[in-house]
Amino acid sequence: MAENKVQQARGMVRRPSLRKGISLRGMPELENVEEVKASFNRHLHFTVGKDRNVATNIDFMQAISMAVRDQLIGKWMRTQQNYHETDPKRVYYLSLEWYMGRTLGNAMLNLGIQGSTEEALNQLGLAIDELEEYEEDAGLGNGGLGRLAACFIDSMSTVGLPAHGYGIRYEYGIFKQEFVDGWQRELPDNWLRYGNPWEIQRPESTQNIRMYGHVSNGKWVDTKQVLAVPYDTPVPGYKNDVVNTLRLWSASAPVEFQLDSFNRGDYMGAVIENNVAEDISRVLYPNDNFFEGKELRLKQQYFLVAASLADIIRRHKTEPSWKERGWACFPDKAAIQLNDTHPSLAVPELMRILIDEEGKDWDESWKITTSTLSYTNHTVLPEALERWPVSLFEKLLPRHLQLVYEINHRHMEAVKAKYPGDNDRLSRMSIIEEGGGKRIHMGYLAIVGTHAVNGVAALHSELIKKTIFKDFYEMYPERFQNKTNGITPRRWLIKANPALTNLIDEKLPGEKWATDLYELAKLKKFADDKDFMRSIQNAKRENKLSVCRLVAEEYGIELDVDSMFDCHVKRIHEYKRQLLNVLHMITRYNEIKANPDKEFTPRTVMFGGKCAPGYEMAKRIIKLINNVADKCNNDPAVSKYLKVVYFENYRVSLAEKIIPAVDLSEQISTAGTEASGTGNMKFMLNGSLTIGTMDGANVEMAEEMGLENIFIFGMDVDEVHALGAKGYNPHEFYDNNATLRECLDQIRDGFWSPEDPSMFSMIWDTLMTRGDQYMLLADYQSYIDKQREVDEVYRDQKKWLKMAIHNIASIGKFNSDRTIREYAEEIWGAQCRN
Numbered sequence: 008m009a010e011n012k013v014q015q016a017r018g019m020v021r022r023p024s025l026r027k028g029i030s031l032r033g034m035p036e037l038e039n040v041e042e043v044k045a046s047f048n049r050h051l052h053f054t055v056g057k058d059r060n061v062a063t064n065i066d067f068m069q070a071i072s073m074a075v076r077d078q079l080i081g082k083w084m085r086t087q088q089n090y091h092e093t094d095p096k097r098v099y100y101l102s103l104e105w106y107m108g109r110t111l112g113n114a115m116l117n118l119g120i121q122g123s124t125e126e127a128l129n130q131l132g133l134a135i136d137e138l139e140e141y142e143e144d145a146g147l148g149n150g151g152l153g154r155l156a157a158c159f160i161d162s163m164s165t166v167g168l169p170a171h172g173y174g175i176r177y178e179y180g181i182f183k184q185e186f187v188d189g190w191q192r193e194l195p196d197n198w199l200r201y202g203n204p205w206e207i208q209r210p211e212s213t214q215n216i217r218m219y220g221h222v223s224n225g226k227w228v229d230t231k232q233v234l235a236v237p238y239d240t241p242v243p244g245y246k247n248d249v250v251n252t253l254r255l256w257s258a259s260a261p262v263e264f265q266l267d268s269f270n271r272g273d274y275m276g277a278v279i280e281n282n283v284a285e286d287i288s289r290v291l292y293p294n295d296n297f298f299e300g301k302e303l304r305l306k307q308q309y310f311l312v313a314a315s316l317a318d319i320i321r322r323h324k325t326e327p328s329w330k331e332r333g334w335a336c337f338p339d340k341a342a343i344q345l346n347d348t349h350p351s352l353a354v355p356e357l358m359r360i361l362i363d364e365e366g367k368d369w370d371e372s373w374k375i376t377t378s379t380l381s382y383t384n385h386t387v388l389p390e391a392l393e394r395w396p397v398s399l400f401e402k403l404l405p406r407h408l409q410l411v412y413e414i415n416h417r418h419m420e421a422v423k424a425k426y427p428g429d430n431d432r433l434s435r436m437s438i439i440e441e442g443g444g445k446r447i448h449m450g451y452l453a454i455v456g457t458h459a460v461n462g463v464a465a466l467h468s469e470l471i472k473k474t475i476f477k478d479f480y481e482m483y484p485e486r487f488q489n490k491t492n493g494i495t496p497r498r499w500l501i502k503a504n505p506a507l508t509n510l511i512d513e514k515l516p517g518e519k520w521a522t523d524l525y526e527l528a529k530l531k532k533f534a535d536d537k538d539f540m541r542s543i544q545n546a547k548r549e550n551k552l553s554v555c556r557l558v559a560e561e562y563g564i565e566l567d568v569d570s571m572f573d574c575h576v577k578r579i580h581e582y583k584r585q586l587l588n589v590l591h592m593i594t595r596y597n598e599i600k601a602n603p604d605k606e607f608t609p610r611t612v613m614f615g616g617k618c619a620p621g622y623e624m625a626k627r628i629i630k631l632i633n634n635v636a637d638k639c640n641n642d643p644a645v646s647k648y649l650k651v652v653y654f655e656n657y658r659v660s661l662a663e664k665i666i667p668a669v670d671l672s673e674q675i676s677t678a679g680t681e682a683s684g685t686g687n688m689k690f691m692l693n694g695s696l697t698i699g700t701m702d703g704a705n706v707e708m709a710e711e712m713g714l715e716n717i718f719i720f721g722m723d724v725d726e727v728h729a730l731g732a733k734g735y736n737p738h739e740f741y742d743n744n745a746t747l748r749e750c751l752d753q754i755r756d757g758f759w760s761p762e763d764p765s766m767f768s769m770i771w772d773t774l775m776t777r778g779d780q781y782m783l784l785a786d787y788q789s790y791i792d793k794q795r796e797v798d799e800v801y802r803d804q805k806k807w808l809k810m811a812i813h814n815i816a817s818i819g820k821f822n823s824d825r826t827i828r829e830y831a832e833e834i835w836g837a838q839c840r841n
């Protein structure tokens with residue numbers, strides 16, 4: 008036994024991993040095993056302050072996290088030292104959201120120490136995969152936008168870009184979702200309660216942030232102060248010794264904050280009032296694709312921008328290039344990417360620093376600002392575009408308002424010069440919207456104040472040029488670019504799906520594919536290979552069995568592992584059309600009930616996702632899904648063919664468990680509404696087939712794999728626009744489609760809510776009396792027909808597996824390493840060192 012362990016530890020025996028959660032690539036090395044054991048014991052004893060008799064699993068998780076962190080520190084310091092010595096162009100990614108999920112497993116994977124760590128803990132009688140479950144997700148994001156930042160920072164380290172992420176260290180991340188009688192309930196996400204072993208506070212780099220006050224003789228005075236205290240998290244690249252930094256700011260009250268109260272002798276009141284300042288980093292706003300013009304949110308945006316810009320400038324002032332060239336070198340040494348308009352206050356803030364603090368003139372300041380900044384647009388939905396009321400902006404940032412007015416004045420002069428006499432265009436293009444209370448259009452400000460604006464998938468990048476930013480594209484065509492999103496294959500395949508990873512490793516030895524997903528194209532030649540197909544099928548089945556166990560434990564529902572796992576996980580939003588999926592489930596339910604002797608292809612329909620707490624329609628959609636689930640699961644005649652599971656509290660760590668087990672991925676947004684999607688890519692990478700519309704990155708996925716390997720249905724963007732222009736009438740579809748009519752009538756009449764027949768009248772109204780904005784009814788029949796085709800193919804497993812292999816083999820483009828290399832080359836002008 009001991010002998011065998013030593014052999015395993017030396018990597019002499021290639022055996023299946025000790026558990027299913029680890030791939031063969033992380034075989035343990037003996038020296039490292041001993042080192043990890045010693046380090047773990049040391050941290051448990053001296054850092055956590057416990058012995059084995061009283062330590063909890065959280066203690067063990069923290070001790071192993073710190074042992075792993077220790078292995079990052081040397082590489083981290085060497086990386087940062089090297090940047091300082093070589094003074095390369097650096098990339099700064101500013102984002103209000105960082106949806107990182109868990110760090111321990113990812114850090115072990117990127118360091119290549121999964122095997123040693125598992126073995127070390129195993130020898131101590133502990134299981135790493137169990138301990139990993141005690142880590143809280145860093146849920147500092149809502150959905151795709153925040154997760155994109157997380158995939159990007161992983162890729163920036165992996166391709167060897169000198170990069171820094173900047174964000175806010177929210178004390179409460181995205182709320183925890185619970186269902187109470189099928190309704191969503193939100194609970195606070197107190198993720199820092201037991202401490203965060205991955206962060207290091209850097210109080211010496213605290214920044215002083217000013218707000219409020221007024222402008223007097225061109226000076227911003229009588230401001231209130233708040234401190235921004237940075238917390239750094241190391242971000243390792245994949246086995247390349249690069250460790251970059253994610254710097255998150257936490258708000259803290261300065262002593263002077265309540266000087267008035269102190270002076271009045273109100274000591275208690277003053278200390279209590281500190282909360283007001285510290286509220287800035289208290290909680291993540293839980294809206295996805297929705298603008299809510301709250302003062303605290305504007306404060307958060309300015310807090311991030313001001314602290315990060317001050318920190319960036321401070322760093323560059325210590326570099327040798329600065330001593331030679333000063334500000335002139337800044338755009339050559341720093342590229343700052345704005346993740347949506349959320350940090351677009353960077354435009355007036357950098358102008359303020361240059362003009363008010365550095366004494367530069369307007370033209371030089373403008374040149375530095377626009378050549379340093381660039382902006383990524385994430386949506387065309389009008390309700391998501393940020394338009395801050397001037398009154399609120401003026402109260403919080405009076406000096407910035409002056410600068411925005413001046414920017415707009417000069418911008419208007421440029422428009423006039425280019426389009427003399429075109430007054431309509433002039434008013435359309437104003438950054439300041441008049442009428443009904445003036446507002447600042449942050450998207451326009453971001454385009455005018457940067458050198459590049461990009462969409463996140465080809466279709467979306469074309470759409471912004473034709474719709475929301477048409478006038479700006481005509482004026483500045485050279486600024487508009489596309490950067491199709493991607494996902495990191497390390498977290499979303501190697502970490503999430505060891506079974507599939509091992510299969511790929513067997514066919515593609517060496518580790519090249521882990522950073523170059525185009526290598527997977529070599530799997531195409533195995534698409535007809537019986538052994539490979541069976542292995543792919545077995546890997547999927549193994550993953551499905553894990554989810555069956557999870558569902559049995561969590562919800563007491565027994566799933567049929569051989570049923571088709573049909574999965575719709577993402578934020579709940581009308582444009583994502585979870586309701587269309589519901590109409591399909593109800594259609595199936597009705598068909599099964601009407602044909603008790605007929606055989607159907609068994610399905611398990613899975614949902615996951617949170618909705619914004621104030622989004623009434625989405626809340627009802629969640630309740631409807633849960634009611635449909637109850638009825639289907641508790642009717643034996645139906646549940647044989649149709650079960651429905653709604654996973655509570657969908658988040659990054661849960662996505663990693665569910666996605667590898669899915670057969671069919673639902674990507675069914677109305678064409679033209681989903682900018683890219685990244686969930687779609689995670690499923691494709693894990694060998695799920697997609698049923699989807701020609702929207703976002705689905706279009707490019709279809710292009711890469713061929714239309715014969717994806718189930719595309721419904722109207723394309725041109726058809727959606729044409730129908731809208733002609734005048735869309737949902738009643739035409741209702742009147743002419745009996746099965747659709749039956750579903751809708753059931754929703755209206757309380758069939759799905761016998762306890763309260765009018766519960767879903769809002770859903771009926773939205774579709775039937777308020778115009779069905781997202782055209783569910785128009786796409787209904789096409790969706791139902793395509794689902795029948797999906798059933799047929801699933802019954803032909805040979806065909807299904809062949810398609811799945813083609814999906815995996817066509818994923819190359821959707822690696823976020825590829826996306827990042829494009830940003831580096833075409834927007835940032837920065838060098839990837841790997």
Ligand SMILES: *Cc1c(COP(=O)(O)O)cnc(C)c1O
Binds near residue numbers: 150151578658684
């Ligand atoms: C990838 C991801 C998303 C984005 O999913 P879409 O389907 O692209 O909207 C949202 N939430 C989590 C937890 C994710 O991992």
